[in-house]
Amino acid sequence: EVQxxxxxxxxVQPGGSLRLSCAASGFSFSDHYxxxxxxxxxxxxxxxxxxxxxxxxxxxxxxxxVRGRFTISRDDSKSSLFLQTNSLKTEDTAxxxxxxxxxxxxxxxxxxxxxxxxxxxxxx
Amino acid sequence: xxxxxxxxxxxxxxVGDRVTITCRASQGIRSxxxxxxxxxxxxxxxxxYAASTLQSGVPSRFSGSGSGTEFTLTISSLQPEDFATxxxxxxxxxxxxxxxxxxxxxx
Numbered sequence: 001e002v003q004x005x006x007x008x009x010x011x012v013q014p015g016g017s018l019r020l021s022c023a024a025s026g027f028s029f030s031d032h033y034x035x036x037x038x039x040x041x042x043x044x045x046x047x048x049x050x051x052x053x054x055x056x057x058x059x060x061x062x063x064x065x066v067r068g069r070f071t072i073s074r075d076d077s078k079s080s081l082f083l084q085t086n087s088l089k090t091e092d093t094a095x096x097x098x099x100x101x102x103x104x105x106x107x108x109x110x111x112x113x114x115x116x117x118x119x120x121x122x123x124x
Numbered sequence: 125x126x127x128x129x130x131x132x133x134x135x136x137x138x139v140g141d142r143v144t145i146t147c148r149a150s151q152g153i154r155s156x157x158x159x160x161x162x163x164x165x166x167x168x169x170x171x172x173y174a175a176s177t178l179q180s181g182v183p184s185r186f187s188g189s190g191s192g193t194e195f196t197l198t199i200s201s202l203q204p205e206d207f208a209t210x211x212x213x214x215x216x217x218x219x220x221x222x223x224x225x226x227x228x229x230x231x
Contacts, residue, residue, distance in 0.1 A: 047219050047221060108173060108215045111168070111170065114168055
């Protein structure tokens with residue numbers, strides 16, 4: 001069974017940092033691209049970014065709203081995904097979901113499994 | 125960035141109703157669109173990929189159609205467990221933007 005468990009959320013002051021983690025199990029983590037999506041309280045989903053696998057050089061893409069402040073990384077030996085969030089702003093307050101990416105034969109890559117999310121609150 | 129709009133943003137319906145949600149893209153995205161369902165306090169769940177292909181395990185009352193810039197999600201006969209918020213997402217280019225969501229509520 002595929003499982004994704006996020007951790008590391010909490011209360012942080014504006015300008016601060018947090019490192020979110022996502023522990024994966026039940027599938028071959030190293031083969032998959034992985035991503036992060038966030039959802040501000042009462043709002044819709046926002047794509048944060050994505051990291052490819054080793055075969056594709058662990059390359060990353062980010063939403064413009066977080067580029068230069070957030071960094072996605074992974075440790076395939078520990079089946080873990082990370083989101084380093086720096087220079088946090090009040091508008092970064094959200095539940096952060098980690099998600100597995102499935103790539104089909106038509107060149108699509110979409111989130112097929114999601115974690116339960118971890119809440120990040122940025123407030124003074 | 126590709127912008128997605130959804131209509132309606134809110135929909136009140138009864139069990140057994142046929143429901144249609146529309147997602148429009150600001151530019152052509154071929155068939156690179158997926159639909160998710162999200163219930164309160166839960167993570168989103170993948171329903172449809174490639175605009176019209178049902179994810180394994182998803183009931184056949186859900187269907188998707190469209191290509192280019194206009195897409196629809198249809199629930200043929202609404203069930204109590206279908207009351208949720210539905211999001212489209214485009215996979216044509218980065219960033220992988222989501223639509224603003226359509227909340228389906230009980231009439």
